[in-house]
Amino acid sequence: MVNVFAVPIFFIVFRETLETSIVVSILLAFIKQEVGPQQNSLVYKKLRRQVWLATGIGLLICIVIGCGLIGAFYGVGIDGWSKTEDLWEGCFSLIASIIITLMGAAMLRVSKLQEKWRIKLGKAFEAKETAATGFGSRLAERFTPTGFKQFLEKYAMFMLPFITILREGLEAVIFIGGVSLGVPASAIPIPTIMGILAGFLVGYLIYKSGNVAPLQFFLIISTCFLYLVAAGLFSKAVWFLEQNYWNHVTGGDAAETGSGPGSYNIRNTVWHVNCCNPQLGSGGGWGIFNAILGWQNTATYGSVLSYNLYWLTVVVGFISMIYYEKKGHWPFMRAKMHSSGSSTNESPSSLQETLGKEWQVSSEDLTRHSPYFAALLDPNKFYEGRAFMEKKTEISELRKGDEHSTRVHADELPVVNLNVERLSRRFRASVVDVFLRILCAHSLDTHAQADFDAEIKHLPTSVIANLIEISDLLNSPYIVRDTLKRAGYAFGKGKVPLSKFTSALLKFSEERVRQTIFIAIYLEDHAIFQTLTHALVLLGSKSWVNGVGMRDPESPRWWYLPHGLEDELYYRRQCVLNTITDLQAHFLRVYGALEDPRDPKASPSNTSLGPATVSASRSRPFQCRWGFSNSRACDAFHLGEMTRFFAIRTKTIFLGSTLIDPDFDLDPEDESSVDGEGCDARSSMANPPSDISSIIASLRQIPDYQIDSNHTGCGIRRRLLPALDVIERFVADGRGLLGPVLRYWKSPPATNSISWMDRSLRRAETVDVRYSKIVSFNRSPGPLYPGPLPPGSQEEDARLFFTAKKRNWET
DSSP: OTTTOOHHHHHHHHHHHHHHHHHHHHHHHHHHHHTHHHHOHHHHHHHHHHHHHHHHHHHHHHHHHHHHHHHHHHHHSHHHHHHTHHHHHHHHHHHHHHHHHHHHHHHTTGGGHHHHHHHHHHHHHHTSSSHHHHHHHHHHTTOOOHHHHHHHHHTHHHHHHHHHHHHHHHHHHHHHHHHGGGSOGGGSHHHHHHHHHHHHHHHHHHHHHOOOHHHHHHHHHHHHHHHHHHHHHHHHHHHHHHHHHHHHHHTSOGGGGOSSTTSSOGGGEEEEOSSOOTTSTTOHHHHHHHHHHOOOSEEEHHHHHHHHHHHHHHHHHHHHHHHHHHHSSOTTSOOOOOOOOOOOSSSEEEEEETTSOEEEEEHHHHHHHOHHHHHHTOTTTOHHHHHHHHHHHHHHHHHHTOTTOOOOOGGGSOEEEEOOTTSOTTTHHHHHHHHHHHHTGGGSOHHHHHHHHHHHHTOOHHHHHHHHHHHHHTTOHHHHHHHHHHHTOOSSSOSSOSSSOOGGGGGSOHHHHHHHHHHHHHHTOHHHHHHHHHHHHHHOOGGGBTBOOOOOTTSOGGGSOTTTHHHHHHHHHHHHHHHHHHHHHHHHHHTTSSOOTTSOOOOTTOOOHHHHHHHHHHHSOOOOSSOOTTHHHHHHHHHHHHHHIIIIISOOSOOOOSSSOTTOOSOTTOOOOOSSTTOOGGGGOOOOOSSHHHHHHHHTTOOOOOSSTTOTTOSSHHHHHHHHHHHHHHHSOTTOTTSOOHHHHTSOHHHHOOOTTOTTBOOEEEEEEETTEEEEEEEOOSSOBOOSSOTTOHHHHHHHHHTOSEEETTO
16 A cells, blocks of 8 residues: 555645635636626636636646656656665655645645635725726736736636646645655555545535535544654654664664664664564555554664654644734744734825824725814814825826826825824734724725624734723724624633633733723623623722722723722722621620620720629620530630631731820831831731632631530531621622623613612611521611612622621521
């Protein structure tokens, strides 16, 4: 089989033929669509004849060139090859391995060729009114002789497939020449013919079905097989080069001695078996393994290391390619700033950003889709408009005398400056680029517009947030919003779903969360708005350390959310934290560490603390479950454990002194004192976790110690965990119950206010909690507004629970 059918050659010919057949099939489909037998049957038949004639001639030329090159090589160079067989085999295997490796990655992109060529051909047809002259006339503009120009226009449908097939065919000849250096000539014709037939068959099926998705699975499998072959060739190349060196040492062909001692270098061998030698006789099945996988019965250090290094290189290469497709630049390299715009022959202009970067765009598209540019370029309103109109008139006068002039040099176009200092410098160029392309997107054809929408769909939130900023700055919000909605903006390329709250959202940076909320408000995405505001309530903000404060005019708008949302989210977070604090205070209170507000307070004139303390201790029931004689000691033990856990481990409370001024420092210049002596009370006030979910998780770690074996279960763990379940039921809900509902939030506040700060909404006087369930809400009496949310909804229950005046944690 090795001598009559070279598998790598089959895949090479198949790939190149498949690409050619895709181009031809798309070209035929365009001819049928643009001209068609019903519209003009004569022109339609003529153009189809040109395509098929070009295909046949191009294929014939490639076959002749390929046969000539291969025949010349095997007829002239075979004798020189036989003298140093191992050296030639090693070099040829190395070249073939490199060629197959480079070709393998290209095979995976065959499925994208259909769309790529459809877009290219679509632009060619749209350039002129008829399909017969559309492509040729554009080529002919580069040549001055009239006869050659007319020839290109007449045979446009011949030139395009002919050049394409000639290019692909010569590429196949080069690939085949490199791969076939180590195989006999008899192994070339059959795989070449089969590859051509298979490529045309698959191309025909693609033409009929119009779908290349199933092809991708075949390409992946075949590429993996090719890389197995290439890895074997690479390892075999090193083995042949080492064998050539061993032959020089032994003074002859060591392989002729068989598989025993003397046939291999024992010092350089990892393993050796006296059987399974692919070099002896015909090789049998081991010869096939050698041809496909590079098997040798003698494994050297070089062949084993090269095999592993090859796969490591392939893996790193594909990871780098994936990184390039996602990020737009190679790993460990800076991203390039791309600029693209659209220009027309009617009224082009050049826009210059403050850093000196320029974009060439259509002034008609700008004025049609942007009120800002419509006013700026109005000659009756601003100086820029008058200067632009004068330059435009000057260019029009110059072009009247030259009928063949269709474009104006970029240096001759009028320039309009944009002040975009408000945008982040990091994304400034890319944001302006996307903004201008959006304004000019309506001038694109259907396929180009679809590609542009696909590009916008997965742009990072940092770019889109700044895009919204510039759309507001340049008074063009509607065109940007419509484009993002049409593209179905997906809020970046992240794999974490944003429409449902999960703990993965808490790993986002604060800026990304805020940008997502900002975009969700702009696009009116209710689900993402609610889940991300819920996440921000849980995460907190570095801007909320000392309250919300005032908005910094220099900061982006997402750092101070509009419509009172910033204050609302801060207030909701404080309500949740206050509820957690109230739960801790409840247990400190029942164990006697805090006064019960229901107990009568001592008279201010009473300076005797002893009786009051004794009276309070007598009125407090024991928390010990067993009522033993040491129950008081049991309560004191658990009070100490609880206080230590809250103050040191979870850091949710702190112990300080009320006797000294909080701003007093005994020795402000001594910064070396760290042993606690002379330190103020604030030294024990450490920062707890900012994430509310982490706070709840840390509280769940409370231990269940006991004073002795007779007091099992006397601690607060069995009582604290059910209460935390009640809080966590609202905090961890996938619907984002702590986030505002967008449709109510943007409504007039007089009728549909859902703000937790709104005192006109009915609140809960007390909430009764039993174990891990809320038993009842005792709402405040009076004609207070019930709110727009239906009673009993989870969002309404969350509001009542976290804003309640009192909670009975153990009803």
